[in-house]
Amino acid sequence: MASRTRTRGVVGTLAAALVVAACAGAADDAGPVAPDAGQSGTSAEGSTAAGAPTVGEGGELVVALATQPTAIDPINAPSVVEGNVAWQMFDSLIWINDEGEIEPALADSWTVSDDGMTYTFELRNGVTFHNGEVFDAAAVKFTWEVGSNPENAYYDSFTLASDVTVVDADTVTITAAEPNALFLIQVGAGWPMFPPAHYAEVGLAEFARAPIGTGPFELVEWAQGDRIVLEKFDDYWREGYPKLDRVVFRPIVESSTRAAAVRTGDVDLVQRLSPTDAVSLGGADGVNLVEYANNRVYYIAFNNLTSGVGMPTEDAKVRQAMNYAIDKEAIIAALFEGKGNPSSALLTEGDVGYDPTITPYPYDPDTAQQLLAEAGYSDGFEIAMSCPSDAYTNFVEVCEAVAAQLGEIGITVELDVMESGAFWDLQAEKKLPALFGDSWSANSNEASAYDRIFGALGGEAASFSAWSDPRIDELLASVRTTLDDGERASVFTELHQQLHEDPPFIYLYEPVTIEATTARVVNYRPRNAEDFWLWAVGVEG
């Protein structure tokens, strides 16, 4: 679900060792030394490679938004679309770079107490907010206080901390509410820093519409329905950044219009293109396609808490049969122009502990029927399914295809497509039918991967979960408390196995996200939850 990718704040990307685990395990070790802030995460594929265009100074970038934004501060942004606007204006204590490593941001360095519960951050000097306020420890404490307000959409990332104490102007300690191996990332990268005086003056609602942060760009104008204009913040603490002078966000709800806009160059950066857009833009002049495996898994969920109790789907063989019955490759080929990967579990390739030897269920209707017969349902059965309309690209068609394919092994599916808001509403109340189609995204860090599994399978404890498996509960608890990196990774591997063998879902696919930029855009590096940072991006010409 789009909104949940930002639950713990926007972080991380590619597969990476979790440096934090090393810190958490060792006592009183200093955090990593900041690499030269002038390097913007350039790597082998970086834009400074010989022959590639260099990032020029100045210029304006126009970005198309796929939905109409309603709030643009990071802890109230409803989805990653708004989040991308919001995070250009803010910083957090640490920064996860393109390689997935932790770098200092508003915090120069940090240490952890022996019991791993209290983190002490040394803050960077000379950082100011867009309105001139000074960033200091008091601002951190203030942010925690106002962020914890349940009226904020993502207040729960703030309740991870039980206390924030100002030691002096440049030092602040944050104490975890419970032992949590993932605390540094969740807090350090998840908390945007707010200006106390300004926020106190305008309040939550007003701030969500006109936020002020320490980030590389500041808000100049928001004309509803028309555009959001950000301009370079001259006193930004990263020397030499941002490269751009201006960023303009234009909401374009209609997907084909978005594609047309980047084609004509009226827009420089477009996300969420449809697979057919990729086909038509493929050969177009002046347009670069950006495709990457999105960390989102689409599935059909089973239910053993409410409507699925007593249904044949409680039997693992039935669920395996249903997994065998779906021709994932054909669905991906027909509906996504082949851009996607069949899914084997609720983990994806970038996740820690992902076991590449576990392959997705192949399309095998014979095995499916055999398993059904073994479970005693050789005549099939009837079951109801629902899925959200206009939430995901072509997902309604996917559900229709699934219903038809299940029909071919004798399972009659009654499909109900409902408006997405109502759909998630019902899901939160566990009132959806025994089958429902949905998806969940995660960033490539353990915290996020954990959140995804817990969110979908936490049983009664998790709002949107319709399935409870004691073995999974065990394993999840183990993740929380295992402090050693390698051990934790093997817990995730066990999770992978369990999720595959006793599937609480019919696993479908991980889509390839399709985006496009005009040729003049340099150094655009999206992360695989569709989030991006613009301070290192430039335009040439």
Place this chain on the structure above:
Amino acid sequence: MCRYILGRLAQAALMVMGLLVLVFVLVRLSGDPINLLAPRDATPEQIDEIRVAYGLDRPVIAQFGEFVVDAVQLDFGTSIRYKQPVREVALERMPATIELGVAALIIAVGLGIPLGVLAGMRAGSRTDGTVRGVALLGQTIPDFWLSLVLILVFAVNLQWFPPFGRDTFTVGGIAIPDESIVLPAVALALFPMAQLLRFTRSAVLEVAGEDYVRIARSKGMPRRVVYRRYVLKNAMIPLISVLSLQVGALISGSLYIENVFAWPGAGGLLAEAVSNRDIPLVQGLAFLGGLITIVFSVLADVLYTLADPRIRLGVAR
């Protein structure tokens, strides 16, 4: 005359009241409206607060009374999605829709009336047939479909116009939309143009058959002069009513067209509000839409009365 205007205004006020009843009833059609008016993730305490804010805990009559009082001040509560007062959100997006509507009307009038006159003057000829064919197409082509095609052909392929959005240039401190208004205005104008064309044509035919015109012709007055002096002027009066009818069509059309073209108007906002089931916003926009239509129809009636000398002079029609 004055009495007529006052009477018409009173009637309009009644209609506005009726509109409020309609909107009020519509939202309560499916049972407890709290599900429609409160955000989905609202806690039980928040729901209670909202219940009180909308007066849902009071008897229906009291609710309606409060609703009317609020509506007159254009207060329709808080938009679920934008978390801002509906009035603010709606009014901010109004001007863009008005711009687009005016542009579309100009195109519709500029094309529809002359073509209608042409067709009327050459009734029965091939020109007439062709023009009427065009009008027919204008009435049967779905406007959202046309918008997509227009973008494909004129924006992407020919690159004559931008494919989306409202861009402006400033003249004397005022922002005026540039060529970005053309494609959406054309798409929006199609249906009203067709209507105006057909109406003008039959008006011309009707007036042309009147005695005084035939007499003028038989007296030797050149055709063009006859048309200009008598036919057009007299056919134009009922045109006022037809124009006011098009306001409704323009409002309806803007829903789809603003959506496809990313034009930042209230029509696109309504389409979005409906998709998101943001009922307070839908309520407010529906009322505003109805209100505008009523205003224009009153205006048209008054103008009609002023323009038609038979009424003005008190001669029985």
Place this chain on the structure above:
Amino acid sequence: MSAPAIDADRGEVSGRVSRGWRALLRSPGGAAGALVFVALTSMAVLAPLVAPHDPLQQNLRAANSPPFWSDGGSWTYALGTDSLGRDVLSRIIYGARVSLAVAIGGVAIALTLGLVFGLIAGYFGGRFDRFIVSANDLVLSVPYTLLVIVIAAVVGNSLFNVILIFGITDVPVFLRVTRGEVLKLRDSTFIEAARAVGVPRRRILWAHLVPNLVGPLGTLATFEMSSMILYEAGLSFLGLSVPPSTPSWGNMISAGRDSLEVYPWISIAPGVAIIVAGLGLNLLGDWFRDALDPRTRRVPR
């Protein structure tokens, strides 16, 4: 003035009808329109016999195949397939059911209610008239689409709801026309005479008024049917009409809008269907009006 007037009236009507038939066959526009209407209706009624495939039958391997005249197309799927490999031609044929159901159902409701209330308002006048007219004007004052959308958003989408909504929101148009005609006829001499002679009111209504309403209302009905097909498509575009798997022309356009450039037939075919249906009904209406409506006839009585 009794028997001859009534007979003359009836004779007048039937004479008009038979002249109408002949006129229909002579007028190209009218004939074309009638043909379209008949084709539409037959397509809808005989869909299971006419459609080459099951409109819900998916064939993922053959998804997005082009129509037979393009490279890679074949006669198996004459107009190509959509993203789930369903036959576009079959879906258009079955889609006619939705469009026609909405058009005919909606118009039937609107015409019946509009006729009844229009008669009451026009014939009985007085308080009834004023009340009905005000209510009518009120519903008319809200832009049609707005009303339809608001209602659909609140009560949810299903074919039945759509027909009901369209029917009720279109009543004012039929009501206004009926009332207008009744007002004109009420004061005409032969009605006056019938009343003077003592013909019961009900008989006047049925034998005299209603037959004269056939023309204007029939004309209006065909135009409104064309509009309803268009509006249903618009509702589908916003996802407020029938559920996505049910084939409807509006649904099909909506589903194909993302691939307009790459697989244009998915959106264009239903778009053309809508236009042709609309054109046909409009032509039929035009002819209907010219032939049966005494007001626009130029032939002197």
